[in-house]
Amino acid sequence: MNERLEKDLKSIDQVLNQTLDLGLAYLNRLDSVPTSVEVAEADKIILEDVGLGGSNTIEQFKNKYEKLMVASAGPRYWGFVTGGSTPAALAGDILASIYDQNTQTNKGHGDVSALIEFQTIDLLLDLFELPKDFMGGFVTGATMSNFTCLGVARQWVGNQLGMDIGKDGMTRPFKVLSAVPHSSAIKALSMLGLGSKNIVKVKVLEGNREAIDIVDLEQKIKGLHGEPFILISSGGTVNTVDFDDLEAIAKLKAKYNFWWHIDAAFGGFAILSKDHRHLLKGWEKADSITIDGHKWLNVPYESAFYFIKKEHRLLQVETFQNSNAPYLGDPLDNFNYLNFLPENSRRFKALPAWFTLTAYGRxxxxxxxxxxxxxxxxxxxxxxxxxxxxxxxxxxxxxxxxxxxxxxxxxxxxxxxxxxxxxxxxxxxxxxxxxxxxxxxxxxxxxxxxxxxxxxxxxxxxxxxxx
Ligand SMILES: Cc1ncc(COP(=O)(O)O)c(C=O)c1O
Known part of the structure; x- marks a missing residue:
């Protein structure tokens, strides 16, 4: 074994204690850590033949960069929509790195991480008061959650129109309706080949609102003459946290044939406020929902999850199956997360969420x-x-x-x-x-x-x- 590696193997306690000391020093003075810093160009760096070893590397990082770490985990970092990390979430995140499981399957030989991910999804469905007819999984952020949900939505519309888009690609276009989608949903449409410019813009309500005008929505739906489509709705817009009238959309869903996606990246947490929970009335009727973990759940980046109705399981597999790997078995018989979402190899992303939900409860x-x-x-x-x-x-x-x-x-x-x-x-x-x-x-x-x-x-x- 390389000399440096061998030394670190023997002194792993020291390396990790040094790491914790550095991290704790940051956390304990987080209130006074600057929320932004001036950063010049990064130094040119070359790869040395002989490394410094873990301990000296921590010291070098500390001396060069620690003072440039901003207080994005702190109480007055109000840019973007940036949550912090609860102590229990941090514990789960650190352990996720230490255990380094590749979270895949809930059956047979393997590890328990996928079962814990299932449990975490159940805890989250409880938190959001959603029924257990949703299945969920963790991805890196709301952007990827939107991508995952809209990927299955695309397969659903294709299926309605007699196409298997996962296998054959798009052979004919179809419509996506939305009023004020988050930029990441538009990016997802672009990544999915649906075209970021192909959204049919529904009007918003008058009076400086970002919420969808339900009358205009119904008119636009009627204009499609029964063609299936995707509706992307907002459970909180990013600028003004305006909510589409989800209850009214749920009623339209009973009348017309469309895939209903809700981007509730942070607005979903309104369910926990007695004065705001009404904003989510009807959301359980959606086909898919995006929620971020690294926002209001206060787990470290990168964490988000999707909820997709179990009835769409086959379409989800058609979209994401890793089909040319016979050693992984039949995707429908042997559940494996890699057949349900974009990533194949996956970090144990659910663990920080499991820890924090277990630690602090509803x-x-x-x-x-x-x-x-x-x-x-x-x-x-x-x-x-x-x-x-x-x-x-x-x-x-x-x-x-x-x-x-x-x-x-x-x-x-x-x-x-x-x-x-x-x-x-x-x-x-x-x-x-x-x-x-x-x-x-x-x-x-x-x-x-x-x-x-x-x-x-x-x-x-x-x-x-x-x-
Ligand atoms: C409503 C909404 N959707 C999606 C996103 C994208 O989230 P992420 O950066 O986690 O991919 C955001 C981020 O602010 C958001 O507010």
Whole structure:
């Protein structure tokens, strides 16, 4: 064995303890770690013939890069939709790396990881109050979950039209309807060969809304004269967390022949808020649902899951089967995740979710969701009352979409955001909404409290008065 490897094998305790010390030092000062840093070009690096060994590599990383790690796991990182990691989720994630299982099958010889993934899906169906007629699995993010769900949707429409798209490719086009799909769903359409430009845009409701206009939707459906199609609906748009009327769509689903997909990447967690759970009424009638783990479930990147109705199992296999591997057996007799989703080899992605759900239960998650929503509402109230800011949309859940008020609002908003982010104490991301430059603050971190909101309110006041 190579000398360095042999040494690390003998001193694996030291290498891992050193790793934990480094990680814990970051976590214990997370509140004061900057939320953004200036990063110059990365140094040129060459591969040495003789490596440094684990311990020295950790030291080198620490000296060069540790100070550049931003507090994206912290309570005031409100850019994109970035969750943190609960302690139990971290435990599960670290162990997933240590055990390094290749999560595949629930039967025969192998390991227990696929069974634990099944259990985790059951825990999640309980959390989201969804029936057990969905099957689920873990993928890397909501983008891949949308891709997986829409892949099966494509096979379903093909099947309705007499095509086996998985085998023969698309021999004729069909329609995909949506109002304000997330960019990742559009990307999925492009990856699936359905064409990102081929969406039939349904109108949104009047009054600055991003939710689908159900009347227009029904008209567009009637215009298809019974042709099967895919509907991509939003269980929370990314800008303003507007929800399509899922209950009304469920009724349309009973009348017309379409595949109903809901992207509820973070909005699905509204089920845990007594004031917002009504937004998801009817979602159990969907064919497929996307939800992210690395957002409001607060497990580390990369984690998301899909729920697809069990009745579509065969279509799912037709889409994803790894057909030229006889050693894996018949895909329908021998369940194996690799026949149900894009990846073949798979990390034990369910373990962090299993740990955190087991550790904190429904009430733990309810508390996070309701606290985060209360924080967003508080920030929204502050913005509404401040004469230098304006809300671009009401705070519907956990996201605050706002801009500066008054003359030159567009250019001032951009300058303000840069200055605010430069403080390193909070991070928000830019957006465009209703033809205006805006700012989004998405609060999905289990650590965020009202104290963080108060701190950011003072910072915002300070920065806006200095413009
Ligand atoms: C509604 C929605 N769908 C999909 C995504 C894509 O998620 P991911 O980055 O996990 O792939 C996001 C990300 O913000 C989202 O908000």
């Amino acid at each position: 009430m733990g998650y309810q508390e996070i969701i309701e606290r985060n929503i209360a924080c967003a509402v508080e920030l929204g109230n502050f913005i509404e009352q401040h004469d230098k800011f304006q809300l671009l949309a009401p705070v519907r859940l956990n996201t605050v979409c706002f801009a500066l008020a008054g003359a030159d609002a567009d250019s001032k908003t951009k300058v303000f955001l840069n200055k605010l982010n430069d403080t390193g104490k909070v991070f928000m991301t830019p957006t465009n909404f209703d033809g205006k430059s805006g700012i989004r603050a998405a609060i999905v971190n289990w650590r965020t409290t009202i104290k963080d909101i108060e701190l950011v309110q003072s910072l915002m006041t300070e920065v806006v008065s200095g413009l």
